[in-house]
Amino acid sequence: MNSKKSALAQGFIRCHDCGCLSRKSEKNRLCPLCSGQLHPRMSNSLQRTAALLLSAFCLYIPANIFPIMTVTRLGVGEPHTIIGGIIALINGGMVPIALLVLVASILVPLLKLLGLGLLLLNVHYRWQDHARKWTIMYRIIAFVGRWSMLDIFMISILVSLVDMGGVAQVLAGPAATAFAAVVVLTMFAAKNFDPRLIWDNQY
Amino acid sequence: MNDFIDPDVSEVTINKKSELPLVWLLPLIALLVSGWLIAKSYSEKGPVITISFPTAEGLEVDKTKIKYLNVEIGKVTAISISDDLKAIQITAQMNSSAAGYLNQNTNFWVVRPQVGLGGISGLGTLLSGPYIAIKPGDGPREKHFVGLTTPPLLKNDAEGTHFILETNNLGSMRPGTPINFHGITVGEVLSHKLSDEANAIRLTVFINKPYDQFIRKNTRFWIDSGVDLSASADGFKVRTGPLISLLSGGIAFRASAEDTIEDVQPENTTFQLYDTYEQSTQMVYQNTLKYVMYFNGSVRGLTVGAPVQLRGIPIGRVTDINLELDKKTAEIHIPVTVELEPDRIQEINNDNHISDKDIMTRLINKGLRAQLQTGSLLTGQLLVDLDFHPKSKIVLSDNRSVYPEFPTTASSLDQFTHSANIIMDKVAKLPLEDLTAEANRTLQSLQHTSKAATGMLTTAQGTLDTADKTMSSAHQVLSILEPGSTTHYELDRLLQELTQAASSVKELTDYLEQNPNSLIRGKKEQ
Numbered sequence: 001m002n003s004k005k006s007a008l009a010q011g012f013i014r015c016h017d018c019g020c021l022s023r024k025s026e027k028n029r030l031c032p033l034c035s036g037q038l039h040p041r042m043s044n045s046l047q048r049t050a051a052l053l054l055s056a057f058c059l060y061i062p063a064n065i066f067p068i069m070t071v072t073r074l075g076v077g078e079p080h081t082i083i084g085g086i087i088a089l090i091n092g093g094m095v096p097i098a099l100l101v102l103v104a105s106i107l108v109p110l111l112k113l114l115g116l117g118l119l120l121l122n123v124h125y126r127w128q129d130h131a132r133k134w135t136i137m138y139r140i141i142a143f144v145g146r147w148s149m150l151d152i153f154m155i156s157i158l159v160s161l162v163d164m165g166g167v168a169q170v171l172a173g174p175a176a177t178a179f180a181a182v183v184v185l186t187m188f189a190a191k192n193f194d195p196r197l198i199w200d201n202q203y
Numbered sequence: 204m205n206d207f208i209d210p211d212v213s214e215v216t217i218n219k220k221s222e223l224p225l226v227w228l229l230p231l232i233a234l235l236v237s238g239w240l241i242a243k244s245y246s247e248k249g250p251v252i253t254i255s256f257p258t259a260e261g262l263e264v265d266k267t268k269i270k271y272l273n274v275e276i277g278k279v280t281a282i283s284i285s286d287d288l289k290a291i292q293i294t295a296q297m298n299s300s301a302a303g304y305l306n307q308n309t310n311f312w313v314v315r316p317q318v319g320l321g322g323i324s325g326l327g328t329l330l331s332g333p334y335i336a337i338k339p340g341d342g343p344r345e346k347h348f349v350g351l352t353t354p355p356l357l358k359n360d361a362e363g364t365h366f367i368l369e370t371n372n373l374g375s376m377r378p379g380t381p382i383n384f385h386g387i388t389v390g391e392v393l394s395h396k397l398s399d400e401a402n403a404i405r406l407t408v409f410i411n412k413p414y415d416q417f418i419r420k421n422t423r424f425w426i427d428s429g430v431d432l433s434a435s436a437d438g439f440k441v442r443t444g445p446l447i448s449l450l451s452g453g454i455a456f457r458a459s460a461e462d463t464i465e466d467v468q469p470e471n472t473t474f475q476l477y478d479t480y481e482q483s484t485q486m487v488y489q490n491t492l493k494y495v496m497y498f499n500g501s502v503r504g505l506t507v508g509a510p511v512q513l514r515g516i517p518i519g520r521v522t523d524i525n526l527e528l529d530k531k532t533a534e535i536h537i538p539v540t541v542e543l544e545p546d547r548i549q550e551i552n553n554d555n556h557i558s559d560k561d562i563m564t565r566l567i568n569k570g571l572r573a574q575l576q577t578g579s580l581l582t583g584q585l586l587v588d589l590d591f592h593p594k595s596k597i598v599l600s601d602n603r604s605v606y607p608e609f610p611t612t613a614s615s616l617d618q619f620t621h622s623a624n625i626i627m628d629k630v631a632k633l634p635l636e637d638l639t640a641e642a643n644r645t646l647q648s649l650q651h652t653s654k655a656a657t658g659m660l661t662t663a664q665g666t667l668d669t670a671d672k673t674m675s676s677a678h679q680v681l682s683i684l685e686p687g688s689t690t691h692y693e694l695d696r697l698l699q700e701l702t703q704a705a706s707s708v709k710e711l712t713d714y715l716e717q718n719p720n721s722l723i724r725g726k727k728e729q
Contacts, residue, residue: 044226051226055233062237066244078266174240181233 006199013038042194046123052189053116059178059185060113064106067173069155071162079173082106082151105151105179108144112186115141116193123197131198138195145187152180249277249297254311254335256350259291261315261333269295269311269335276301276337293350295335305348308340312351353378363390364415366468368406368424368454369398370476375452376426382408383427383455389414392454406476408454420466421459424476425483426452433481434582440481455480492543492559493522494609496573496587497600500617502537504585505575511541511587519543521587529601538604541573541587560607570595572612 007014013024020033024040031038067079080088082105089098115137121127122134158170256262259282269277277297285292297305314336316329328334338355370376373395382390390410398405410418433440454476477483502524511519523540545559563571570593578586595612602608613621683690715722 048226051229054230058230058233058237062240066240178237178240185229185233 006196008040008196008200013040041196041200042192045192045194045197046120048192049116049189050120052185052192053113053120056109056113056182056185056189059181060109063175063178063182066175066178068151068175068179069158069173070169070171072169072171073167081175082179101151104148108148109179109182109186112141112145112148112190113182116186116189119193119198134198135195138190138193138198142190145183145190148183148186149180152176152183247299249299249302250305250346251280252277252295252297252305252346252348254293254295254348254350255285255290256293256313257290257352259293260313262291262293262313262335263332266332267293267334269297269301269337270314271301271304271337271339276304279335293335301337304337304339305345306340307342307345309342309345309348310338310340310351310355311335311348312354314354361409362412363410364418364470365393366408366410366418367471367473368408368476369403369473370406370426370478371403372478373404373406374426376406376454377452381453382410382424383453384414384417385457387414405473406454416464416467417458418456418468418472418474419458419462420468421462422456422468422474423459423483424454424456424474425480426476426478427455427480433479434579434584438579438581457483490544490546490559491519492545492563493606494541494543494563495602495604495606496539496541496609496611497536497602498539498573498575498611499613500575502539502575502585504577504583505539505587506584509578509584509586511543511573511589513548513589515588516547518545518547518589527603536600538602539587540604540606541609567597567610569593573609574612575614575616577616 007021008024011024012021014021015031015034015036015038017036018031018034020031022032022038024038029038030036064082066081068082068085070079082101086098086102086106089095089101119134119138119141155170155172155176159172162168162170261267262279262282264279264282267279268275269279275298277295279293280296281294283292283294284290312335313333314328315333316326335350336354376392376395378392378394380392381388382392390408393407393409395404395406397403505521505524507521507524509521510517511521519542521539522542523538525538525540527536527538528534529536543563545562570591571589572592572595574588574590574592575585576588578584592612595610597610598612599608599610682688684694685691714726718727721727
């Protein structure tokens, strides 16, 4: 379907360290230039991605059911889950901020998890169609990953800034840790995924 | 997995083997962590209970906490109206640690801010909203509770002793009223209720541990509230308690020096609560003699409780004052019942055979009489004074009371008024008009006399002027005769010459005496 071919499809392996191209052969395990080990693709990419993704899934559940932070104002403290916080924002008339939090804290991590999962399935079951679109999706996931840290970033700033004893206090809840872990794990997962695998077997 | 990669690249195979178990540890750990978190939160959830309250004022779902000693042990999860529409029902999710407290006798009540003179409590709830407090009790496990409308008597298990105080008037006493001992707050009033006969109010008080040992046999409690301004026959008296009881009322007590540690009273002993400090200091004499006295004249200023004094020393008090009208004779009597405490009088030469009553009779026969006297001129309060009036007769009225009559005599004020009346009567009888006419006449003649006297005085003035002139002439004459003046000198000379003349005459006469013949013959030559 595509006249252009990847390096591997043409029988070349590119060294990860020095970029030297060498023709793949049975004996050719080391790079002739820098003597580094040659990998045609990122080694164990799918396994690592799958493992990290699964961990992220596991932590995504506590991240959403436990309170992410407790805002205490004049002694009145109420722990909020992510969803609860969004509902509170909507009730407070701050719909745009609620939407922002919804996108950054719920939709993006969820879509990331689902997207990476789909990519894994795609590669594993060799769905041959729309490789270009899959790649675009990967790029989006890789790009957007860090922005989910927005929530964690906000909480960490609030915890340190809003510490006025009895007047106002912000405390991070157990979900904050879980959520941060989810974001970090999905970022690692995206990083470990080798998008070239989508293009393999396209012949 | 990576079978699409050329199998002759052997590193891939090697790596696959070495890396597989390590990577898969990660989801395992994540699974364990999230599983543990969920399991922990579920294990922390204790039983769900329901509590009934008359009103849900201030209570909010998910916000109102249930606290024990200010530690959160649960949260309100739902508020509903009970089936009979008379109360509300709160569903609360308790922590697992609270499961042990949820017994049959456990009490729940809503803590709201309370601002009173005695202090401010629950101020924190002003901002945070009310919370539900719990006092753990015993008994079997329970899931449905009825909340208290008022906080329970004791919020914790402080050590101390309960006592009962009896009073006639609750006044400003209420649960929480402090009890002071030498100014230290050592306890508080827990509750009050009417006694079974409804003739007194019984206050349950709680005295904290180290101080309850001072509640002994002769310990006296009194209401130590506000400013105690008393105007009695003894004059004015002002007593104030601590500032806090000045504002909100209080009870004070004091131990008696007579009591020893053995006299410490057990739990729930009943004590009398005196209205004032004064009352609490009065000795209670069991042995009393009651008499009725009939006074002539007004008893204005005599009150129930007024002292009865014997030569100025109180030995009893007035217990009753009545007004009686005899319908037959249309006479008015004022029987004054007094209570005498003979124990106040120390007895000497005690003969046990004579009863107090007999002694009184003997004293009355010796002239002991009752008399109304003004105790304080300022307040006009009267007191009953007993003293000996041996000359007065025993005048008894028609006594209908159950008590024997005590003879009275008119008060000194009455006597004074009586004498004054007699004098006034005499004054009224005087022939005042004749006296004034006579006086007029006398005055007129006096006027004439004074006119004549004026004339005489004018003449006297003239005489005096003449006398003045005479005096001045005399003065001039005298000034001439002053020593040093010419006249004086001449007079002096004259006198010397006169003296010489006289001596010559004397010589002459002497010569003549001796020689009378010389008168005829002349002086002989010597």
